[in-house]
Amino acid sequence: MTEAAGLNAHQAIANPSPWVVRFAPWIKTGGAVLDIAAGSGRHSLFLAQQGFTVLAIDRDAEALGLLKGAAGNLPITTHEQDLEGVNWPLLPDRLGLVDAIVVTNYLYRPYLDALPALLAEGGILLYETFAHGNAEIGKPSNPDFLLQKGELLNFALRHDLTVLAYEDLYQPQPKPAMIQRLCAVKGEPKERHPLQFKG
Secondary structure (H helix, E strand, C coil): CCCHHHHHHHHHCCCHHHHHHHHHCCCCCCCCCECCCCCCCCHHHHHHHHEEEEEECCCCCCHHHHHHHHCCCCCCCEEECCCCCCCCCCCCCCCEEEEEEEECCCCCCCHHHHHHHEEEEEEEEEEEEEEHHHHHCCCCHHHHHCCCCCCCHHHHHHHCCCEEEEEEEEECCCCCCEEEEEEEECCEEECCCCCCCCC
């Protein structure tokens, strides 16, 4: 399948999150990106189209099959894996080697604290999922799948990540939900302000 054919197949896959689109330019040019709980790959496809090399991990073989069909010649590798199994698949072979981690609409706390160790210095973490208060709106309603108030900020502080942006708010579209979002970098970002490097 050609890259063009892959992009045509991608039309059936949902658009990437505006949060991921907004902060993708902060990722190292040509960097290695880990898309955790990738599903059918809306973010994997978008990031690969931007020139990043993507490893998409999910337990859903059918969803990964859709991604493979849409990817064409894009630099995407898929890996079918239970991310909640006893032996987590991402350590230690990728310690400090990942330039960005993307997680959306997914939360499994037992392995959450393993993520920062995967990031290279300057690596970006983009995390976005349902938050406290969502039970009053719809699904998910189980607190195991809802971020607590300030949880992502506390997570960043615990791992000495530099927070570039954070939101905890009601989102009316694409469906009403309470959402918490984080963009953080391991270490200091290369550019924090447009005036920083002016003489």
